[in-house]
Amino acid sequence: MNTSSAIRLVAARELKVKIKDKTFLISTVFFLLFGLGSAVLPAIFGGGASSVAVADAATATTLRNAGLEVTQVGDEAAAEQAVRDGDVDAAVVTGGGDPKVLAMEDAPGDVVSALSVEPAVQLLDPDAVDPLLAYLVPFGFAVVFFFTSLTFGLQISQSVVEEKQTRIVEILVASVPTRALLAGKVIAGGVLALTQVALIAAVTVISLQLTDSGGLLSLVGPAIGWFVPFFVVGFVMLAALWAAAGALVNRLEDLQGVSMPLQLLVMLPFFLVVFLNDNKPVMTLLSYIPFSAPTAMPVRLFSGDAAAWEPLVALGIMVVAALALIAVGARVYEGSLLRTNGKISFGAAFRDKESRRLAEINK
């Protein structure tokens, strides 16, 4: 049997086990609701056009031309009653003189402005994006990357510890190369994480399409499209390190401590992007640092701050970083996987010579 079929078998087992796992199912459902909500909520908050009841035909035409939902009623008393009954948001009565807007609690701005003459306004620095969305979208990317990366990263660690703790690793290593075990786990974790992220992206795009208000999709769409490759590279970049963290300990209880630096590596960019996403120089920097790029670059693309070539460069930097970190992770993993007496330090595992000798005898 060759290495690639060993990798396939290992990955298939990991997938089979994880798909039945409740954590995976629950987090997937949670994020799907999250994606749905983030698309639907702005439409709800933004509200639609007001409905308005009018008796006078000329006024009705004016309002209709302004894009309002107009109900023509018999007389002005009926119009007022329609407002009181809640059938419409507002009514316009003229009472023979100037038009008057009737509403229950709030003055309906769109009705008022349809009837008024406004001076022309020219904004010199227009906000491309609704302020609410400007906050929600970065938060959305950050949350999805943070939780998914952390969840599936930790799962890779746990699966390694489980094999060490039960010592089944000795049986596995006696039959397949260590690298095949590592690759199988990283691939399975990556496939699951990517599936989850792609599902969230798809649900968000579809629900945006269904509820599309004011071309939101055209703003968020490209950012989501870029987020997926950034996410994949960002996840794979850390995956071997997650596996290495698992291999450094012998018991699940010790995993928390040893994986802390990695957790911080995922957590820190999350907070930076959430809190500093309106600080352009910082975001520019973050969008090129491999650990924060998966969140920061899509956010910059969304707010229109990034040029077309920028995501490609950032992605290139990430790929280089990923190759380096995978090499480090794999070396630490191999250097510690078969050490079953106590915790091993990262450095000792990295310098370990045993694994190279083993590779020699296992040709």
Place this chain on the structure above:
Amino acid sequence: MTKVLHLEAINRSFGDRRVLRDVTFDVTAGRMTGFVGANGAGKTTSMRIILGVLAPDSGEVTWQGSKLTREDRRRFGYMPEERGLYPKMTVRDQLVYLGRLHGMTLDGVRRKVDELLEWLSLGERANDPVENLSLGNQQRAQIAAALVHDPDVLVLDEPFSGLDPMAVDTVVSVLREHTHRGVPVLFSSHQLDVVERLCDDLVIIADGGIRAAGSRDSLREAYTQRRFSLLVAGDAGWVRDLPGVSLVDLDGARAVFDLADDADDQVVLRAALERGPVRSFGPVTPSLAEIFREVTR
């Protein structure tokens, strides 16, 4: 070339501690080789080196005359000292998985798993997660894991610990079936009585060095002193006065004694018959425990 697993001058240290020194022995086709030694003597380290999960500092392991490769080792069956399978996976699923990792086809491994589970009386628990099994059944599942790919060589670290006598018999019959097909079996155990009953060959290790190795019978012979046991009708105390006799143990009518090289056992027997009826007289073969104590002293 005969099917022999051979360890040649294996050395290994952990830090300053030398755990194996020039370990050399054979595991021969079709024979059960018992590997005995005190805790920490080097049994597990030797076995891990055979399986390639630990590298020797020097020396090499050969199989059928040539240096072991990963492909050879893939055809080995291994039961590690500290047991473990995936706790949440069913018995059947993990046996199928392990068989596949050893290069079996899905159909082939399914058939084999059914056969093994039947054999080890685990059929009813096949679809239970391993963590729900009793310790004895987990142990059987572990043995099944070592056998699932019809290995060419079996290396089992303490396969009988934690098994009740019935289960020991079941496992023994399964292992015997493998030796009959010409598979060399190396098993370690600290239960000397079990080893004594099962092994064809014996390897005794102490402080990282091989103290004795060979067939059980030849070892017995080698370590048999000229020791005899005599049971007479009356008191046997008189034996100590015969020339060349040194008394080991005396319990009324029974005497156990060693004979000097130039003394004749028949002289002692005749002397006993002159004094009255002799119920039994014969050489005493040492038990494995005695040999073990002798060579590891």
